[in-house]
Amino acid sequence: MLPFFRYKLHGYMIIYRMINRSPMPNRFYLTILLMFILGLPGCANMQGFMNESLPFPVYPADQIERNNFVVEKDDDVLGRLAAIRLQNGDTLPDIARHFSLGINTVSSANPGIDLWVPEAGERILLPLSFILPDTPRKGIVINLAAMRLFHFNGNGERLAVATYPVGVGTSERPTPMGKMYISRKKFRPTWYVPASIAEDHRKKGDPLPRAVPPGPLNPLGEHALYLSRSTYLIHGTNKPASIGLRATNGCIRLYPEDVERLFENTPVKTPVKIVNQPYLVGQRDGIVYLEAHPPFEKSGTANWKKIFAKLKNIEKKSGSALDWKKVKQVVLEARGFPLPISKSPDGSEMQMAKPIKVWHPHKLYGQPEIPEFTTDAWYVLAATLRDKVDAQRLAAIIRHQGPSIPARVLTKGDRHRVLAGPYNNKRAAKDAAKRLKIDLELDGVLFKT
Amino acid sequence: MKKFLLVIPMMFALAIAVGGCATKGDLEEAQAREKAIAAKADQAAMDAEEAKMAADEAILKANEAIERAEEAEQRAIERERIAAEKERIAEEKAQKADEAFQQSMKK
Known part of the structure; x- marks a missing residue:
């Protein structure tokens, strides 16, 4: 901060001398003052100061944490909400991928926005805040309803959590739930086409070979982690826009860049638990949060009963009332990110934390480019x-x-x-x-x- | 004496009768009043007629204005319906496109 104070002192001196009728012409000092003010944001050590002192700080996109968090033992809520203004040609799947979110969460958090042709200048909420599933924090936990994978590391007071959005099985071919483990890993896997998928493709007039070698046509992508439950895998994809959709045959898909990190950091034998929790309750800084996702078919009522009992228990233990009107609203809207359901000390509705503003990056990661129109093609x-x-x-x-x-x-x-x-x-x-x-x-x- | 007694009531009757007869002046005055009343009545009738015509015209104009307002309302409703229809069609198209996209994302 020393250089800053030096600038500041210099600025005061200039102003002082201007006020005290310096023999030098005022225009000269005004020019210096203007140059000083314009120069401030350029200083590397001033950028932090500017961000802290401006009423609405705006962060570069690469400074927003998307995947890696550290949580205290009793914390359940990760991350924070952010917001970005769309530019011409953006699509929500591009925004989702850049910020390592699934299209389901970006879409639910921004109802009414066209997925493919949103208006430039529109402000989009990035739901980069998550509640941990209600399971032991060990190995890999996948919450199907949230379409999100959590990878826990460490056992002490502070826990490292890596989290990634996933694509899961359809209602016809759902992802199996329960406990399993990583049985083996394979870089550049070959896809041996299951009989059911081969039959589907044959019906569509698109017969598949028995095995698809690594390459752009391989739907497993470049990395595969085989689950102990045979024929099910955690893998990459050649269809990144499918992350956050129920589009697989029971496997779990990740963005290619996410599966690469998971692949590197996950040893064989890592336990995997797959759960389906559309309603998640968590606490941070004494505030109770509820995160609701559209429940998969027939799973809503049973899950809601569990959460209702949990909320009543929290209310009883803490002795402070929850905002049940807000609870109902959060469940009905199912916006897919944590919202406060505690009552304010004055009994009024608690507002969600203001999202931090993020600069639009020069290029969104993985965004397909619009090709130039060429002749002779x-x-x-x-x-x-x-x-x-x-x-x-x-x-x-x-x-x-x-x-x-x-x-x-x-x-x-x-x-x-x-x-x-x-x-x-x-x-x-x-x-x-x-x-x-x-x-x-x-x-x-x-x-x- | 009897005659005298008869003459006195006769004189009274005559005096009363003479008092009851109108003079020529009274008659003219009465006629003038009658004319004035008739003129006033005519004027009132004309005024009433004019007022009725004016009222009819006002009603006509009011009806026309109401019709215009109703037409405008109808047009607004129609515009709203068309806009809602367009929105519905656009939403349907977007939904269909999304469904086709989701289908295409399967292996």
Whole structure:
């Protein structure tokens, strides 16, 4: 801080001399003062000061903790809420991936915002706060309802927790619950296609080989942790936009960058517990929080009964009343992040902590780029639409396929054409058209520019 | 004496009768009053007619204004309906797109 005080003293001296009618012209001192003020934010040691002293500090995106937290023994609530302003071309899946969140939580936390074509300038809440599941804090714990994995390390007063969003099984092929462990790990795994998936693909006219080698077409990604419950894995993905969705055949998917860290930090034999807890209760600094997620089919009532009993117990033990109107609201809205349900000392409703503001990074991690339109290339006309937003949405969905298919909108008059490409050759364009047909039921038309 | 007694009531009756007869002046005055009353009545009738016409016109204008307001309200309702319909269609489209996307995210 010493240099700062030096600046400050210098500033005071300038002002003093200006007031005391210096023989020098005032304009000179004003210029110096202006330069001094403009120079302040440039100082490295001033940035912290500016952040602390400005009424609404704004943090660079890389300073926001997304995955690694340390919790005290009795704490249940991790992290803090943040907010970011969207820029032109952003999609919620891109924002979700950059901040290591699932699309489910970003979507629930920001109801009414278009996933694919949100308005630029819109403020998005980043729910980077989580309540730990009600289980022993050991090894890996996966909460299906929250679609989040917690990896606990340490046993003392302070516990290190790494947490990542996941994709889980569909209602037809749900992820199994219970206790298991990591039986083995494999870098660049081969995917041996299960018979049920092979049958699904055959029906769709997309027969799969018996085994898919490592590479961009392998849905396991680059890292796989095999569970002791046979045929189930924790793995990466070639469809990163699926994190936070119920889209797997029972496996647990992570973003490629997250599974890489989990893979490195998880030894074989690590215990894994898979639970389904849509309602989570936690306490931090004497305030009781409730986090609610949309419950999976038929699991809501039983879970709610447990949580209701837990809340009543907390109320009885602490002797301070909970805001039951707020409890009902939190459960009904199911916004997927912790909200305070304690009553204020004056009996009024307790407000949620103000989210910290985050600068929009120059580039969102993993965001598929919109390709330039080039001549002498092959394209697939995926659709012609009258509504520009519909066209932009479809192009964004195509770009977020796994592996990504380049796509953009070409507008002429009131027609908005969604083009997939460019491709160097007809065969590549044909493959893209086939994927559009199988995955999105789009009848594409091939053409060369 | 009897005659005298008869003459006195007759004189009284005559005097009363003479008192009851109007003079020419009275008659003219009465006629003038009658005319004035008739004129006033005519004027009142005309005024009433004019007032009625004015009232009818006001009612007509009011009805026209109400119709315009109702039409405007109808148009607003229609606009609102169309906007809601557009919003519903947009939401449906977005939902369909999301469903197609979710489907495409399976292995």
